[in-house]
Amino acid sequence: xxxxxxxxxxxxxxxxxxxxxxxxxxxxxxxxxxxxxxxxxxxxxxxxxxxxxxxxxxxxxxxxxxxxxxxxxxxxxxxxxxxxxxxxxxxxxxxxxxxxxxxxxxxxxxxxxxxxxxxxxxxxxxxxxxxxxxxxxxxxxxxxxxxxxxxxxxxxxxxxxxxxxxxxxxxxx
Amino acid sequence: xxxxxxxxxxxxxxxxxxxxxxxxxxxxxxxxxxxxxxxxxxxxxxxxxxxxxxxxxxxxxxxxxxxxxxxxxxxxxxxxxxxxxxxxxxxxxxxxxxxxxxxxxxxxxxxxxxxxxxxxxxxxxxxxxxxxxxxxxxxxxxxxxxxxxxxxxxxxxxxxxxxxxxxxxxxxxxxxxxxxxxxxxxxxxxxxxxxxxxxxxxxxxxxxxxxxxxxxxxxxxxxxxxxxxxxxxxxxxxxxxxxxxxxxxxxxxxxxxx
Numbered sequence: 001x002x003x004x005x006x007x008x009x010x011x012x013x014x015x016x017x018x019x020x021x022x023x024x025x026x027x028x029x030x031x032x033x034x035x036x037x038x039x040x041x042x043x044x045x046x047x048x049x050x051x052x053x054x055x056x057x058x059x060x061x062x063x064x065x066x067x068x069x070x071x072x073x074x075x076x077x078x079x080x081x082x083x084x085x086x087x088x089x090x091x092x093x094x095x096x097x098x099x100x101x102x103x104x105x106x107x108x109x110x111x112x113x114x115x116x117x118x119x120x121x122x123x124x125x126x127x128x129x130x131x132x133x134x135x136x137x138x139x140x141x142x143x144x145x146x147x148x149x150x151x152x153x154x155x156x157x158x159x160x161x162x163x164x165x166x167x168x169x170x171x172x173x
Numbered sequence: 174x175x176x177x178x179x180x181x182x183x184x185x186x187x188x189x190x191x192x193x194x195x196x197x198x199x200x201x202x203x204x205x206x207x208x209x210x211x212x213x214x215x216x217x218x219x220x221x222x223x224x225x226x227x228x229x230x231x232x233x234x235x236x237x238x239x240x241x242x243x244x245x246x247x248x249x250x251x252x253x254x255x256x257x258x259x260x261x262x263x264x265x266x267x268x269x270x271x272x273x274x275x276x277x278x279x280x281x282x283x284x285x286x287x288x289x290x291x292x293x294x295x296x297x298x299x300x301x302x303x304x305x306x307x308x309x310x311x312x313x314x315x316x317x318x319x320x321x322x323x324x325x326x327x328x329x330x331x332x333x334x335x336x337x338x339x340x341x342x343x344x345x346x347x348x349x350x351x352x353x354x355x356x357x358x359x360x361x362x363x364x365x366x367x368x369x370x371x372x373x374x375x376x377x378x379x380x381x382x383x384x385x386x387x388x389x390x391x392x393x394x395x396x397x398x399x400x401x402x403x404x405x406x407x408x409x410x411x412x413x414x415x416x417x418x419x420x421x422x423x424x425x426x427x428x429x430x431x
Contacts, residue, residue, distance in 0.1 A: 108198055
């Protein structure tokens with residue numbers, strides 16, 4: 001059964017980007033501006049300890065997300081589409097619930113979870129379309145949006161034409 | 174050279190990249206506002222070295238309050254010293270609008286928002302330099318290495334944004350004209366006081382240093398919410414991306430879906 005499932009699953013890669021670089025850069029800035037100076041000055045004050053408690057997990061999270069960057073992929077199964085990013089993102093979209101598939105640019109807001117040039121992950125608010133569950137190698141431009149009754153998903157398949165054709169074929173079969 | 178200047182240089186570069194990047198991306202890749210970043214740079218020094226001390230001296234002499242009393246000064250005088258910063262800084266930040274080319278750029282609420290934001294960020298960058306200069310004059314900090322000034326870095330990075338939002342509020346009021354100029358000024362004044370509240374509370378020894386550090390984030394978040402609401406309010410039809418979208422598939426609605 002498992003073999004059959006794998007056989008019927010099609011994998012699609014996202015289009016290439018330097019999103020990983022921005023994640024590493026963010027970690028480097030936090031390390032350079034907060035962690036290293038705090039360690040150099042010493043842990044004599046509660047502020048220094050608090051800085052490390054906040055900054056070390058954040059910097060590590062950015063580095064781990066950068067490490068998982070190559071694992072971003074879209075899996076098209078018989079009855080669902082799965083968006084994956086390492087072990088932290090697994091968005092399952094039942095094909096029967098899809099209402100619309102469109103490509104568009106999205107409007108920037110100052111709020112976000114993970115959104116840098118070349119990468120957008122998790123639930124990201126956009127000015128014009130509201131919250132979108134992102135698993136994409138672009139933050140704003142040419143995002144393929146898949147909408148269901150309850151959610152909007154943003155992705156960036158490298159071969160968009162083939163991807164959309166495959167999803168439509170599965171939906172109609 | 175005092176080590177605080179190294180952190181000041183880092184702060185300027187990162188603040189400029191961060192807030193300049195925000196302006197560039199949020200205005201749809203417009204570069205026409207960037208020249209205004211130069212205009213606000215000396216204004217903090219002018220306000221802090223000349224205008225504010227002079228105002229405090231004049232009021233003190235007029236009402237016979239001895240200088241240097243610190244917290245022992247009359248309450249009304251302490252309140253005046255708290256008020257003087259926003260009273261002076263908010264009008265000073267929009268002084269570059271007296272230049273014709275700058276004011277001519279204020280053609281809509283959106284342009285008022287971004288022009289005000291740029292002038293505020295510019296003032297904030299100048300203020301970061303002034304604060305670094307003030308710290309460098311204090312012998313107590315002379316022995317500290319540059320990396321000991323991370324508090325300065327994070328505070329100044331946030332202050333640039335805060336000044337940007339406050340000035341944007343005022344310039345939007347000016348763009349609307351009439352009584353809205355006063356509304357804009359009073360709103361900027363009130364927000365500035367709110368932004369300074371943690372510092373004032375700490376100076377009055379009402380809160381400990383740890384709480385002071387944490388509480389700096391609260392005004393920053395409030396100002397970010399205000400900024401985002403204003404920004405969405407002034408969005409123009411051309412900002413809408415719907416025209417460029419491509420619909421690949423859309424469910425045909427039937428009776429059962431209605």
